[in-house]
Amino acid sequence: MANTIRADLITYDAKDPDSKFPPIPRVRPPKGAPNVLVILIDDVGFGASSTFGGPCQTPALERLAQGGLRYTRFHTTALCSPTRQALLTGRNHHSVGMGGITEIATGAPGYSSVRPNSKAPLAMTLKLNGYSTAHFGKCHEVPVWQTSPAGPFDAWPTGGNGFEYFYGFIGGEANQWYPTLYEGTTPVEIERTPEEGYHFVPDMTDKTIKWIGQQKALMPEKPFFVYFAPGATHAPHHVPKEWADKYKGQFDQGYDKLREQTFARQKQLGVIPADAKLTAPNAEVPRWEEVPEDFKPVLAREMEVYAGFLEYTDHHVGRLIDALENLEILDDTLVYYIVGDNGASAEGGINGCYNEMSYFNGLQDLETPEYLTARIEKFGGPQSYNHFAVGWALAMCTPYQWTKQVASHWGGTRNGTVIHWPNGIRAKGEIRHQFAHVIDVAPTILEAARLPHPESVNGFQQEAIEGKSMLYSFNDADAPERHTTQYFEMFGNRGLYHNGWTAVTKHRTPWAPQDAKMPALDDDKWELYSDKDWTQANDLAKEMPEKLYELQRQWLIEATRYNVLPLDDRLTEKMNPDTAGRPILISGDEQLLFSGMGRLLENNVLSIKNKSHSVTAEIVVPDKGAEGVIISQGANIGGWSLYAKDGRLKYCYNWGGFKNFFVESAQRLPSGQHQVRMEFDYAGGGMGKGGTSTLYVDGQKVGEGKVDATLAIVFSADDGCDVGEDSGAPVSPDYGPVGNAFNGEIRGVRLSIADDPDNHLIDPKEAIRAAIGRQ
Known part of the structure; x- marks a missing residue:
């Protein structure tokens, strides 16, 4: 912000007593504005982390939960790019053009992958109000025709997205052993190999700790906004062998039994009610007892690798939290730790896979039990590009139905979240059950920093932020929820939350072939769940058709309001730029x-x-x-x-x-x-x-x-x-x-x-x- 005050008198000599100018102002947020750290883990279901009853140990997450709050009804969009753009803007994903991932963008406004200038990102608002801003890890919001080193960089973190520093990768996933990285917009050469100890998660954590230390050394009075998005635990599931080996034998009981064990722990922790029901097993997936005995060790190893990957990632988050504590700024840092940008991924297929790209190339039939068995010792290592089986994905979403991509059901959209801010939250170790959505993060941060919602950013008049601040719930466990209506849509999978009730319809199965023939949208079967049904276990559609119709109509209103229409369940056509209608470089x-x-x-x-x-x-x-x-x-x-x-x-x-x-x-x-x-x-x-x-x-x-x-x-x-x-x-x-x-x-x-x-x-x-x- 430049000094625009015009002096009444310009003198010839600055030593003249009448030569007076006001000092150059420095932009700072209101006094007491906290540092902000948003941690977003990738592809983790509600039932994965130990903090929410899962089998994967997450001590850093538990530590923050013990000193803060666990939110049990926090929701995402069911897919990565849409969740991330919603998080970073405070608007619904179709409102900011991100109805799908960037690689399938179309010319329709809700699906173009182009964020309107009238809906500026949170980082830009914070930067313009005196925050230091940095983004580490995954960026999957750049339109694909703008991802080359030639730009334009309008949608890159350090371009038009408001971050002053970026270290990470552009796209949906990264080889954790051999990532393609950028610092700002400059490609980075990785100097170490996996054999020499390189892995992306510790690398980006080191960079984050260094950046925060430097920022506080040079500008201690200035708060920071750090977005830490490692890309883990998205496939490929890459982790040092010793971390996977920590889970040896812990999944030999199979995914069906694991769901039951997780469900019991969730009740003990209080993250689901005591009267909650475990949803029925997915009929499209073989039961564990139907799996051939000689193939079970392969499936078990897939899950061991994934669990090790999640714990490994949480371990490095713990290093970052330790660094904040050592700098004596943890108490004054608002930490959001969001455990997943969607539910667990079922894109590994029924058997899982050694090379995740088999799914996209239509070659999953080659990932036979014999092929996978021969490579079991390589899972998670530099030669692999592995993913676990559908059964594990469903278990990681316990107690809910379905997985990533399925926006209709909580398995695809409900993600455990912890908020930690000692200077702003009196409660310690408590649980919050108010409904919340990823679009609520931005307004919460603005309210915590005592900053108004922006009316104009860089000369563009702003449309309203669509989320609701969660700050009201920080110190009041019984406060009535304020986010009472929320639509969901992804690939034709649709849902509406309204005053506790949900109406949902699953249209596409995540592990179906990409060219699978889809039913007509009007032929989809809708389900209805009451405000007392925590897990969406008891479908009331036949008993209460009037209530179902009421919610279906409201879904259509929300869809019209937020650019969801026209619904688009195509995949193959959207992969092709010519038929999708997006530019090509x-x-x-x-x-x-x-x-x-x-x-x-x-x-x-x-x-x-x-x-x-x-x-x-x-x-x-x-x-x-x-x-x-x-x-x-x-x-x-x-x-x-x-x-x-x-x-x-x-x-x-x-x-x-x-x-x-x-x-x-x-x-x-x-x-x-x-x-x-x-x-x-x-x-x-x-x-x-x-x-x-x-x-x-x-x-x-x-x-x-x-x-x-x-x-x-x-x-x-x-x-x-x-x-x-x-x-x-x-x-x-x-x-x-x-x-x-x-x-x-x-x-x-x-x-x-x-x-x-x-x-x-x-x-x-x-x-x-x-x-x-x-x-």
Whole structure:
């Protein structure tokens, strides 16, 4: 905020007694405004953490709960991007364009993934009112066509989202061993390997502790707002082996028994009423006694890894809390610890999976019991990209029905939450049962800081914040709840909460194939649950049709009010930008890349899937011979790489981690400048089919080989395309994760669709001229 007071007199000499100017003001929030720490864990069901009766030990969460409050009826949206945008703005997810994840955005206002300027994020409001702001971990709110290192950065944390510092990843998930990271908007090189002790959760925790320490050392009078979102425990479930081994044998009883055990503990803790009912087992999932005996150890290990991952993450949250205590600022810090941005994820399928991308590529049938059994010792490690089975996801959502993605039922949306603020909360270790929603976080923080809701931010008039402050409940356990009506919707799964009653309908099953035929929306069966039914166990729809109709009508009113319509249950069409109606960064049939470009997510690279294509590079081979990666895309869970090995040109197609297909030149590459090229002749006949890969050097064929099958939809969720190296988890087993850079010079690489000149040689100058001409 600049000094805009105009002086009455401008003198010639500043020493003149009449030369007077007011001091430059410093913007600070009202006296007593607390520091704020919002911790958001990923993909954790209500029944997972020990703090809410689950089997996964969370001592840091329990410590905060003992000194603060546990909220038992706090809700999210059932999916990550929508929950996060709602949290960061105080508005419903469709209101801010986030009706789904960013990767399936459409042109409809409620689903565009574009936040209106009239609904500014909380961090911006706090920054403009004198807070220091920082974001660590996951950011899944950036429209996919804006996720490249070229920006624009309007929706990035340090761009238009109000954070002064960011350290984390852009997208839905990260390989915890080999994350693709940014500091601000600058790509970060990870200097250590997993074998040297690297893992993202401790890394981001170290960065957070350092940032807070520096902020308090330099500006102790200025409060901070820190958003700590590790991306754990979203798949892949990556954790050091010793943490998973802590749970050896603890899940041998299976997921059905685990639900019963968790349910009993929840009653003992008082996080559910004594008369609550455990909802019936999901009929679509095999009962534990139906699982073959020789496969049960695999399923049990999946859960051991997940439990270790959650405890490991909570352990590092504990380090962060210790740091606040050591700085003597914990009592004056409002801490929100939200245990999940939705319910537990059922995207691992009935068996679970070693490579989560199998789900998105339609290859889960290959994740057979035999395949998983052979890899049981690798679960959670750097070679895996694992996810647990549906049965465990349902158990982690005890006592409720359904899971992540299912916004209709509490299993998808009810997440245990702890609030800790000794200077603002008199109660210690108490429980609060008032209904709350993630949109309530922003207004709570503003009220705690004694800041008004913004009327104008950066020149844009603001629309009202849609959440309700939870501050009224901090010191009054019996206060009547103020958030009395809330709609829910995700993928056609719909629900309404109104004065304790809920009307809900499940439309799509999370583990169904992405191309599964959906019923007509009007054919969905609605259920009705009373205000006395804590778990949604007793459907009253047939007994009380008038009440059901009343809530259905109110749901439609809320849906109209908040941009939910038109309902859109498509998935395959929304994955394709052409049919979804969202912009794409790369258009046309070719893309020119240069040395040093890297970490380009798949939405920023020409799609060469399911079609014939070529990769052409101009390189200079050193006298000692060629070695290293020329260009790569993807990771050890799927992708392709063109590289030099022992002086020879080589191509590897990694088919989802199931099999690697290699083509290699017969002769070593001579020193000097050369054009190397890989042509892929796609066999056709549908998606994910095979083809023939042919290598050329200076237009001369030097190698050929078959690729039996390809990946139809995605290589990796976070490992991108690199020119001159393969960052992250390596595509090919021929080289490691570090030290794989090309040892010569790369003057340019061209990706082209169905461009196969007869002489297999292109003029690099013409390629550059053509590329520039289209800009």
